[in-house]
Amino acid sequence: xxxxxxxxIFMSHLKDEPFPGTKVLNIDAVLCHEITTPVAINDxxxxxxxxxxxxxxIKVVIDHVSPAKDTKTAIQGKIMRDWARRHNIRDxxxxxxxxxxxxxxxxxxxxxxGYTVIMGDSHTCTHGAxxxxxxxxxxxxxxxxxxxxxxxxxxxxxxxxxxxxxxxDGVYAKDIxxxxxxxxTVKGATDCVIEFRGDVVxxxxxxxxxxxxxxxxxxxxxxxxxxxxxxxxxxxWPFISSDYKDKSAALADFKKWWSDEGCKYVKVLDIDVSTxxxxxxxxxxxxxxxxxxxxxxxxxxxxxIGSCTNGRIEDLRVxxxxxxxxxxxxxVRGVVSPATPRIFRQxxxxxxxxxxxxxGFCVTNPTCGACLGMSNxxxxxxxxxxxxxxxxxxxxMGKGGxxxxxxxxxxxxxxxxxxxxxxxxxxxxxI
Amino acid sequence: xxxxxxxxxxxxxSDINTDEIIPAKYLTEISKEALKPHMLEDFKFxxxxxxxxxxxxxKVIVTRSNFGCxxxxxxxxxxxxxxxxxxxxxxxxxxxxxxxxxxxxxxxxELSEKAIDELFAHxxxxxxxxxxxxxxxxxxxxxxxxxxFDYQIAEFDKALVKAGGWVEFADLKY
Numbered sequence: 001x002x003x004x005x006x007x008x009i010f011m012s013h014l015k016d017e018p019f020p021g022t023k024v025l026n027i028d029a030v031l032c033h034e035i036t037t038p039v040a041i042n043d044x045x046x047x048x049x050x051x052x053x054x055x056x057x058i059k060v061v062i063d064h065v066s067p068a069k070d071t072k073t074a075i076q077g078k079i080m081r082d083w084a085r086r087h088n089i090r091d092x093x094x095x096x097x098x099x100x101x102x103x104x105x106x107x108x109x110x111x112x113x114g115y116t117v118i119m120g121d122s123h124t125c126t127h128g129a130x131x132x133x134x135x136x137x138x139x140x141x142x143x144x145x146x147x148x149x150x151x152x153x154x155x156x157x158x159x160x161x162x163x164x165x166x167x168x169d170g171v172y173a174k175d176i177x178x179x180x181x182x183x184x185t186v187k188g189a190t191d192c193v194i195e196f197r198g199d200v201v202x203x204x205x206x207x208x209x210x211x212x213x214x215x216x217x218x219x220x221x222x223x224x225x226x227x228x229x230x231x232x233x234x235x236x237w238p239f240i241s242s243d244y245k246d247k248s249a250a251l252a253d254f255k256k257w258w259s260d261e262g263c264k265y266v267k268v269l270d271i272d273v274s275t276x277x278x279x280x281x282x283x284x285x286x287x288x289x290x291x292x293x294x295x296x297x298x299x300x301x302x303x304x305i306g307s308c309t310n311g312r313i314e315d316l317r318v319x320x321x322x323x324x325x326x327x328x329x330x331x332v333r334g335v336v337s338p339a340t341p342r343i344f345r346q347x348x349x350x351x352x353x354x355x356x357x358x359x360g361f362c363v364t365n366p367t368c369g370a371c372l373g374m375s376n377x378x379x380x381x382x383x384x385x386x387x388x389x390x391x392x393x394x395x396x397m398g399k400g401g402x403x404x405x406x407x408x409x410x411x412x413x414x415x416x417x418x419x420x421x422x423x424x425x426x427x428x429x430x431i
Numbered sequence: 432x433x434x435x436x437x438x439x440x441x442x443x444x445s446d447i448n449t450d451e452i453i454p455a456k457y458l459t460e461i462s463k464e465a466l467k468p469h470m471l472e473d474f475k476f477x478x479x480x481x482x483x484x485x486x487x488x489x490k491v492i493v494t495r496s497n498f499g500c501x502x503x504x505x506x507x508x509x510x511x512x513x514x515x516x517x518x519x520x521x522x523x524x525x526x527x528x529x530x531x532x533x534x535x536x537x538x539x540x541e542l543s544e545k546a547i548d549e550l551f552a553h554x555x556x557x558x559x560x561x562x563x564x565x566x567x568x569x570x571x572x573x574x575x576x577x578x579x580f581d582y583q584i585a586e587f588d589k590a591l592v593k594a595g596g597w598v599e600f601a602d603l604k605y
Binding site for chain 2: 047049079124136138
C-alpha cells in the first residue's frame with residue numbers, strides 16, 4: 001500500500017482509533033507559549049492533575065508579549081516560569097534567550113522528520129518544513145497533550161503542490177505561498193495537509209521552506225509538509241551527528257518518510273514560478289492577493305519585518321540588501337524584529353543591524369507582538385502596515401488598522417518609497 | 432452535558448475569523464469570564480452591532496462557511512460559552528475551531544448550504560432552534576414556520592460532548 005508522508009506519520013504514531021476516522025496520536029513535541037498555555041496549566045491545577053507526561057518533550061517559550069507590557073502579561077509569564085520550574089522542563093526560553101516560537105524551536109533542533117508536533121498556535125504548521133506532522137491546536141488539546149502526550153485528529157488527506165520553474169529575481173517563498181493561498185482560497189485545504197514539492201522547493205533553504213509551510217493554515221491546512229532531504233540533514237546535522245555515521249546515512253533514514261510513488265492525493269496543484277511577480281494582499285483575508293503591478297503606489301504608514309513567517313536571517317539579509325545605503329521615507333516608520341537572539345546576533349555580526357538602523361528602522365527584540373496587535377508596533381485606527389507577517393484580518397495589528405502581507409524584499413523597498421513598491425525595480429547591494 | 436438551543440443569532444458572512452470573534456488584545460486574560468463583554472467586538476458587518484441586546488439573548492449562532500478560521504485561540508469558543516452560546520451551526524468550520532468546540536463539550540454542527548439558507552429565511556422572525564442531541568436532529572421554529580433538520584456529527588465528537596469534553600474523555604481512556 002502506498003502512503004503519503006502524513007499517512008506514514010499517522011501510522012507510526014497511532015495510539016488509538018476510538019471511532020472510525022478518529023486517530024489519537026502519540027506526540028513527540030508539545031510546544032507551549034504564554035498566551036494559550038496558562039489557562040491549560042490553571043485548569044490542570046484546578047483538576048488536581050498538575051502533571052506533565054514527559055518534561056523532555058515539552059518545550060516552552062515566552063514570545064508573544066516580551067518583555068511583559070503590563071501586569072496581565074507579566075502574570076502570564078510568571079505562570080509559565082513557575083510551571084516550567086516545578087516540572088523540571090529544561091527547554092524553557094525566557095526573556096534574553098527567547099524568540100518567536102516557530103523560529104526558535106527549529107533552531108534548537110527540536111523538530112525532526114517523522115515527528116508529531118502540537119502547539120496552541122495555528123502557525124505550528126511551520127514545522128512541517130522538516131517532514132514532520134505539525135498542527136496548531138486549542139488550549140484543551142494542548143492540555144491533554146501536556147498531561148497525556150496524545151492528540152486526536154481526523155486522518156488528513158493530502159494536497160500536493162508542485163512548484164517548478166526558475167524563481168525570478170525579487171520573488172521569494174512568501175510570494176509563492178501567497179499565490180498558493182490565492183489559488184486554494186482560505187478554506188481550500190481544511191482538514192488537509194499541504195505537501196510542497198517540485199524543483200523550487202528542492203532548491204530552497206530550510207528558512208524558505210518554513211515560510212511556505214507557515215502559511216498552510218491560511219488556506220485552512222492542518223500542516224504544511226516538505227520531504228526531508230540533504231538540506232534538512234545539513235540544517236539538523238549539529239543535533240543529529242552522533243546518531244548517524246555520516247550525512248548520507250541520515251539522509252537514507254529521512255527518506256523512509258517520503259511520500260510513496262503513486263500515493264493518493266486529494267488534489268494536485270502545479271505552479272510555475274518563472275513568470276511570477278511579487279505578491280501582495282489587498283483585503284482582509286489572506287487569499288485576497290494581487291500581483292505587485294496592481295498594488296504599487298499604495299500608501300502605508302508602517303513597515304514591519306519579522307514574525308514566524310519572515311523574521312529569519314535570510315529574510316533580514318534580503319531586506320538589508322535593498323536598504324543598504326538608503327534611507328526610509330520620512331512619511332513612514334519601519335520596525336524590524338529578528339525572530340530569535342541567534343538571528344539577532346548573526347544579523348549584528350553580518351552588519352545587517354547597522355544597515356537597518358542607518359536606514360531609519362527601529363530594531364526590536366525578538367517577539368510576536370506586532371503581528372497580532374499586542375505590542376511592539378500596534379497600528380492606530382486608519383493606519384496601514386506593509387508587513388511580512390501572515391494575517392491581514394480586520395484589526396489584526398491594531399483596531400481599525402489595515403495590513404498588506406508581502407515579502408521582506410517588498411517591505412524593504414516599500415519603506416524606501418513610502419508606498420508599496422516593486423523590488424525588481426531596485427538594485428540589491430552586496431552585504 | 433451543557434444545555435443546547437434557544438434564540439438564534441444570525442451572522443450572514445463566510446470566513447468569520449477568530450480575531451473577529453475575540454480580538455488578540457484580550458488574550459492576556461486568564462479567566463474565561465473576563466472575555467464576556469468582548470464577543471464579536473471586531474466583527475464588522477452591515478447591520479451588526481456588537482452591543483445589540485439580541486446578542487446577550489442568543490443561545491445559537493447560525494452562519495455561513497469556514498467559520499472560526501485563523502488563530503487557534505480557544506478563547507473563541509470560550510467567549511461564546513460564557514455568553515451561554517453552546518451551539519454554532521454553519522455550512523463548514525475551520526478545523527481548529529471545530530475541534531475546540533467539541534473539546535469544550537460544545538456543538539459545531541455542519542449543514543448543507545441549502546439547509547443553512549433555509550435557516551436564514553427565519554431571520555427577523557423570533558427564530559428559535561432546539562437540539563435533539565440523542566437523535567441528531569435540530570428544529571427551527573419561528574413566527575413563520577417550523578422545520579426539523581437531520582445533522583451528522585462524528586461519533587468521536589459526540590462522545591466528547593457526552594463526556595463533557597476532551598480532558599474528561601482522555602483522562603478516562605489514556
